[in-house]
Amino acid sequence: MKIAVTKNGATIPKSMLKGAKEVDIRKEKDRIIVVPVPFDDPIFRIGKKPVKGGVPDASVELDRYLYDGK
Numbered sequence: 001m002k003i004a005v006t007k008n009g010a011t012i013p014k015s016m017l018k019g020a021k022e023v024d025i026r027k028e029k030d031r032i033i034v035v036p037v038p039f040d041d042p043i044f045r046i047g048k049k050p051v052k053g054g055v056p057d058a059s060v061e062l063d064r065y066l067y068d069g070k
Helices: 058-068
Strands: 023-028 031-036
Touching: none
Parallel strands: none
Antiparallel strands: 023 031
């Protein structure tokens, strides 16, 4: 596939990115490499495996429990 390069760069068709939300772009010798970055942000795992801790208001008072030690 050939694409035009404008003054702003080149646009890669989304169909070639296989659902990627972010890509790593680097230049190696005379090639430009575009690699999808795996989407694994730990913040999105919060709440996936909840445990019972005997604290009824932990979701509301989490910061107080973590930082005040109460």
